[in-house]
Amino acid sequence: MTKKTKTWTLLLPDWSERDTLWRNSKPFALWPVGNQLLIDHWLDHAVENGFDLIEIHTADRPTELRDHLNGGAFWSREIRVVPISSDDKAPEDATPVLGLPNQNRLKEKISNEAGLLRHWLYLNRKWVESIDTYRLRIEVQHASGGWIGPHARIHPGAKLVAPFWIQGKCDIAPGAQIGPNACIGENAIIDEDATIQNSVVLPGTMVGRHTMLDNVAVDGGLLLDGKHGCRVPIADSFILSKIGQKIKGAPLYERIFAALLFSALSPVAALSRIDWTELSVHDGRGGELTLKTGNSGRLIFRRIHWLKEVFKGRMRLIGILPRPTDWSLEADNEVEHRLKETLPGFLSLSDLHDCHSPNDPDEWIHASYQALGANQDVSKIVRSNLLKLAFKNA
Amino acid sequence: METHSPEKEKEIADYWAKAATRTGKASFNTRLKFKRFVWSFVLGATIGLKRLVDIIISACALLALSPVYALTALLIILEDQGPIFFKQERVGYRGRSFYMWKFRSMVTNADQIKDQLLSENQHGNSVTFKMKRDPRITRIGRFIRKYSVDELPQFWNVFVGEMSIVGPRPPVPREVAQYTVDDRKRLLAKPGLTCFWQVGGRADINFHGQVRLDVEYIRSTSVWLDIKLLFMTVPAVLLGKGAY
Numbered sequence: 001m002t003k004k005t006k007t008w009t010l011l012l013p014d015w016s017e018r019d020t021l022w023r024n025s026k027p028f029a030l031w032p033v034g035n036q037l038l039i040d041h042w043l044d045h046a047v048e049n050g051f052d053l054i055e056i057h058t059a060d061r062p063t064e065l066r067d068h069l070n071g072g073a074f075w076s077r078e079i080r081v082v083p084i085s086s087d088d089k090a091p092e093d094a095t096p097v098l099g100l101p102n103q104n105r106l107k108e109k110i111s112n113e114a115g116l117l118r119h120w121l122y123l124n125r126k127w128v129e130s131i132d133t134y135r136l137r138i139e140v141q142h143a144s145g146g147w148i149g150p151h152a153r154i155h156p157g158a159k160l161v162a163p164f165w166i167q168g169k170c171d172i173a174p175g176a177q178i179g180p181n182a183c184i185g186e187n188a189i190i191d192e193d194a195t196i197q198n199s200v201v202l203p204g205t206m207v208g209r210h211t212m213l214d215n216v217a218v219d220g221g222l223l224l225d226g227k228h229g230c231r232v233p234i235a236d237s238f239i240l241s242k243i244g245q246k247i248k249g250a251p252l253y254e255r256i257f258a259a260l261l262f263s264a265l266s267p268v269a270a271l272s273r274i275d276w277t278e279l280s281v282h283d284g285r286g287g288e289l290t291l292k293t294g295n296s297g298r299l300i301f302r303r304i305h306w307l308k309e310v311f312k313g314r315m316r317l318i319g320i321l322p323r324p325t326d327w328s329l330e331a332d333n334e335v336e337h338r339l340k341e342t343l344p345g346f347l348s349l350s351d352l353h354d355c356h357s358p359n360d361p362d363e364w365i366h367a368s369y370q371a372l373g374a375n376q377d378v379s380k381i382v383r384s385n386l387l388k389l390a391f392k393n394a
Numbered sequence: 395m396e397t398h399s400p401e402k403e404k405e406i407a408d409y410w411a412k413a414a415t416r417t418g419k420a421s422f423n424t425r426l427k428f429k430r431f432v433w434s435f436v437l438g439a440t441i442g443l444k445r446l447v448d449i450i451i452s453a454c455a456l457l458a459l460s461p462v463y464a465l466t467a468l469l470i471i472l473e474d475q476g477p478i479f480f481k482q483e484r485v486g487y488r489g490r491s492f493y494m495w496k497f498r499s500m501v502t503n504a505d506q507i508k509d510q511l512l513s514e515n516q517h518g519n520s521v522t523f524k525m526k527r528d529p530r531i532t533r534i535g536r537f538i539r540k541y542s543v544d545e546l547p548q549f550w551n552v553f554v555g556e557m558s559i560v561g562p563r564p565p566v567p568r569e570v571a572q573y574t575v576d577d578r579k580r581l582l583a584k585p586g587l588t589c590f591w592q593v594g595g596r597a598d599i600n601f602h603g604q605v606r607l608d609v610e611y612i613r614s615t616s617v618w619l620d621i622k623l624l625f626m627t628v629p630a631v632l633l634g635k636g637a638y
Binding site: 044047048070073074075076135137138140150151153169171187189191193206208209210236237238239241243 | 422423441567570576582616
């Protein structure tokens with residue numbers, strides 16, 4: 001006799017338009033609540049309740065969600081992500097994911113632009129208050145009642161006020177006050193005499209000396225205030241800053257190759273009459289790059305100055321075409337977002353298809369295939385056509 | 395926010411007054427960079443070196459043990475002319491699957507026979523399967539399992555980064571499907587060749603004891619603990635303690 005499959009249908013509401021403060025690249029279900037992402041709490045709940053199949057309906061960046069869930073490998077359950085055009089297209093029996101599984105409700109209606117942020121801060125607060133009942137926990141309980149993750153260094157002069165949760169690899173300096181209701185993400189540094197209460201410090205954030213945070217979230221140098229409904233980028237790194245992001249740049253052999261190629265070609269480029277323009281493009285890491293680009297001639301000479309960026313590790317030798325800062329894609333907002341977050345390259349798959357500018361109407365199809373597809377052969381194809389491409393007259 | 399003593403208030407006011415000046419900003423930024431450097435150095439020295447140690451040890455082991463590999467391969471071929479290696483799907487860090495390599499120690503149709511033997515599982519109704527005098531094990535297999543020679547090809551898994559030298563043993567997907575949320579904690583670290591329970595009692599420890607020890611390792615992992623565990627594994631392997 002075959003066992004009947006126990007299915008759970010979830011709906012992740014599309015709140016992307018309400019995320020005007022944080023402007024997170026991830027959908028709300030992938031925002032961290034405590035030491036896991038919101039959707040992970042739901043999948044743990046599914047495991048506890050013996051569901052075999054979890055069907056998730058969402059209109060908000062389903063590809064991001066699918067990438068994170070990886071088919072449900074961590075939970076050993078079949079997880080299907082079903083893209084829908086809007087929330088009302090979800091099945092009637094779908095459970096809407098509004099909060100944590102044991103408190104799945106909105107405290108207040110998400111109306112104004114700070115509503116979503118306030119709701120998220122509320123969820124974090126609820127999680128840290130009920131951390132004692134949380135199951136997937138490798139943190140240990142501190143004498144004061146809060147929880148501390150592995151490899152955290154807490155100075156004896158720090159003041160810890162329960163409830164609080166400090167993830168692993170954090171450094172808490174003397175005189176710092178953590179809690180009540182503080183969530184400190186992995187690899188955060190809280191400097192001397194800083195105070196964190198009712199707040200969320202996202203992973204890899206450094207909070208400077210004498211900085212007091214109350215009812216806010218900080219993500220690197222960005223302060224998000226739920227109470228006043230504002231986002232404040234902090235320019236002074238000694239107040240708030242990002243410790244360092246592990247973004248993969250170009251490997252060493254590519255950088256050396258780029259330097260050699262630039263040295264070999266620059267005399268020829270200097271002699272050729274090329275009109276140069278400066279392009280402002282996305283660097284794939286949330287910042288901008290200024291690229292000196294030729295208006296005509298062979299690709300290798302037009303883009304010779306891009307090789308300097310490859311040498312600096314800010315571009316790849318083979319990647320997608322750099323997206324100008326004013327570039328947008330009306331056909332698919334999610335693809336637009338992800339292409340802007342992909343490291344650009346000196347040569348691309350689009351070049352092979354005679355599309356040399358992101359403004360070409362079909363270029364995004366090749367770029368998305370190269371950037372988002374799992375096909376590793378793309379780089380091989382471009383590499384095997386490297387010479388032909390480089391001397392292409394565009 | 396709590397109120398401070400007048401001295402503390404003055405210290406805070408002086409700090410922010412200094413922060414408004416160019417020299418103050420420069421000195422605070424230098425201090426910040428130094429603090430970050432020190433902390434990354436501390437983390438690097440305790441856990442960041444783990445991958446480097448894995449590469450060095452696995453490369454040395456693959457080279458130094460090559461005569462043992464050759465001899466074992468020869469004996470396996472001579473016994474039943476079957477394949478030398480046994481490749482099994484295992485679940486690694488955060489549920490990612492990979493193929494773990496072993497020297498084949500069982501008969502070629504071992505998986506089919508296992509279903510008939512489930513009632514004799516030494517771990518009772520547990521999610522793992524182990525039994526003494528398993529009829530599927532070959533003569534050479536019994537010897538190489540006792541001294542863990544069958545596990546040696548896993549140095550390749552370590553070298554390519556799918557596993558670490560020290561870490562919780564990677565479970566098979568069938569086991570993971572039965573894990574509770576609590577049991578899944580052991581998937582929060584890269585799997586390894588040896589860990590606390592291999593050093594302690596190996597197969598004699600029940601499943602919940604294994605999970606508890608694995609979580610204990612994840613909490614306290616460091617390069618120095620890894621090296622210590624590695625040295626403690628050697629006598630456990632040579633004595634064949636808890637191995638069937």
